[in-house]
Amino acid sequence: MPDHDDNNEKKWYILDGHSLSTLLVVLLAILFYVGLTNFGVISSRVNMFLGVISPFIAGFCIAYLLNTPVCFFERRVYQNLRFKWVLSIVTVYLIALAVIVILINMVLPQVVQGIMDLAGNMDSYAKELNQLVWQLEEQFHLEGEGFEEIVGYLQDVTRKLMELVTQSLPRLLAAGMAIGSGVVTGVTALIASIYMLAGKARLVPQLKKMLYAVLPKRRADRFLEVLSHANQVFVGFINGKIIDSAIIGVLCFVLCLIFRIPYPMLMSVVVGVTNVIPFFGPIIGAVPCLMILVLVDPLAALRFLVLVIALQQFDGNILGPKILGNSTGLSAIWVLVSIIVGGGLFGFPGMILGVPTFAVLYDLVRQWVNKRLAAKQIDGNGHPVGPKGEE
Numbered sequence: 001m002p003d004h005d006d007n008n009e010k011k012w013y014i015l016d017g018h019s020l021s022t023l024l025v026v027l028l029a030i031l032f033y034v035g036l037t038n039f040g041v042i043s044s045r046v047n048m049f050l051g052v053i054s055p056f057i058a059g060f061c062i063a064y065l066l067n068t069p070v071c072f073f074e075r076r077v078y079q080n081l082r083f084k085w086v087l088s089i090v091t092v093y094l095i096a097l098a099v100i101v102i103l104i105n106m107v108l109p110q111v112v113q114g115i116m117d118l119a120g121n122m123d124s125y126a127k128e129l130n131q132l133v134w135q136l137e138e139q140f141h142l143e144g145e146g147f148e149e150i151v152g153y154l155q156d157v158t159r160k161l162m163e164l165v166t167q168s169l170p171r172l173l174a175a176g177m178a179i180g181s182g183v184v185t186g187v188t189a190l191i192a193s194i195y196m197l198a199g200k201a202r203l204v205p206q207l208k209k210m211l212y213a214v215l216p217k218r219r220a221d222r223f224l225e226v227l228s229h230a231n232q233v234f235v236g237f238i239n240g241k242i243i244d245s246a247i248i249g250v251l252c253f254v255l256c257l258i259f260r261i262p263y264p265m266l267m268s269v270v271v272g273v274t275n276v277i278p279f280f281g282p283i284i285g286a287v288p289c290l291m292i293l294v295l296v297d298p299l300a301a302l303r304f305l306v307l308v309i310a311l312q313q314f315d316g317n318i319l320g321p322k323i324l325g326n327s328t329g330l331s332a333i334w335v336l337v338s339i340i341v342g343g344g345l346f347g348f349p350g351m352i353l354g355v356p357t358f359a360v361l362y363d364l365v366r367q368w369v370n371k372r373l374a375a376k377q378i379d380g381n382g383h384p385v386g387p388k389g390e391e
Contacts, residue, residue: 054185055185055188055189055192056188056189056192058185058186058189058192058193059188059189059190059191059192059193059195059196060192060193060196062189062190062193063192063193063194063196063197063200064234065238065239065242066092066093066096066197067197067200067235068235068239069092069095070085070088070089070092070197071088073087073088073091073092074088077091085198085201086198089194089197089198093194107265107269110265110266208224211223211224226360226364229360229363230356230360233356233359233360233363234353234356234360236324237324237355237356237359238352238356240323240324241276241278241324241352242276243323244275244315244319244320244323244324245272245273245275245276245281246272247319248271248272248275248311248315248319249268249269249271249272249273249275250268250272251311251314252267252268252271252272252307252308252311253265253267253268255307255311256268256304256307259300259303259304259307260300261293261300261303261304261307262293262296262297262300263292263296266289267289267293267304270285270288270289271285271286271289271308271311272285273285275315276352277339277348277351277352278335278339278351278355279332279335279336279339280339280351282308282311282312282315285308286304286305286308289304289308290304290305329359329362329363330355330358330359330362334358334362335355337358338354338355338357338358338359339351339354339355341354341358342354342355342357342358
């Protein structure tokens with residue numbers, strides 16, 4: 001009898017799969033409740049932790065962006081040399097350094113000078129705009145409350161833009177001081193990126209070894225397959241977008257010179273940088289540029305509007321598909337959803353990375369749906385199909 005009681009007592013400690021799942025759900029619910037009730041404390045701790053590891057996050061981003069050209073030099077240029085990996089890393093970093101130095105020497109002084117000139121001449125631009133409005137009123141006999149409201153609205157916009165530009169100059173100086181104080185962080189990120197690229201040949205096998213040790217082989221294979229697909233999507237999208245935006249920025253600068261648009265370097269930098277954002281990029285870049293040009297030269301603003309529309313059509317229909325191809329596999333509506341959700345949650349980085357992230361999730365859901373339909377031997381309309389039918 002005691003032995004029988006001992007066996008019954010031991011059974012209380014045996015948990016099957018259903019019990020473990022229930023326990024896990026309860027624990028997650030408790031953690032979620034604790035997280036909501038202490039959201040401020042947890043958020044501050046997370047921000048502190050991210051601030052500590054931010055150099056390594058930046059280093060990983062740098063290494064990830066430079067990994068593609070490093071692999072290119074290793075496989076195509078130095079494939080027959082002994083220290084091809086070291087030579088590839090040194091070559092890519094020297095090229096990146098040269099590009100940064102050239103951009104700083106060519107672009108940054110003109111952009112800063114353009115902002116300073118714009119801020120210094122803002123009063124005269126506002127007076128000229130008001131004079132133009134009143135000349136139009138006298139020439140075309142525009143009178144009435146509607147026109148007065150338009151004039152008042154233009155004056156209000158002009159005043160707010162002047163305040164914005166005036167307030168932005170101290171912020172730019174503060175940003176410059178912050179950048180100067182963050183040199184140590186930048187150097188740490190650079191060194192970390194070099195170590196990550198140099199140790200990738202050993203780090204990746206170690207991570208795979210750990211993965212196969214923790215997970216069953218089938219799940220580990222599936223996880224690595226998903227990571228490989230995600231890497232292809234992110235590399236193709238990010239590299240393609242950088243090249244595409246650089247080309248659009250150069251074209252915008254050349255066309256601004258041809259059409260005699262003021263501050264061509266400033267306009268092209270804004271258009272090129274914002275073009276990294278899919279779908280909304282040209283609009284986001286064009287709006288502040290048009291507001292500036294309306295004050296400086298209304299006719300130049302009209303020419304710039306036509307130029308941006310032409311660039312957007314060229315990029316969307318010719319250049320973008322040629323460079324990016326179908327790297328994401330998303331339709332226009334899902335691209336729009338991913339940009340809005342990513343931007344709302346994570347700001348500017350979310351607008352850029354939201355599209356490839358959503359593309360990976362979309363592909364996983366698509367594979368799961370096809371697998372379930374194949375198991376039920378029906379297609380997307382509920383019609384029966386053969387055992388080998390995928391849809």
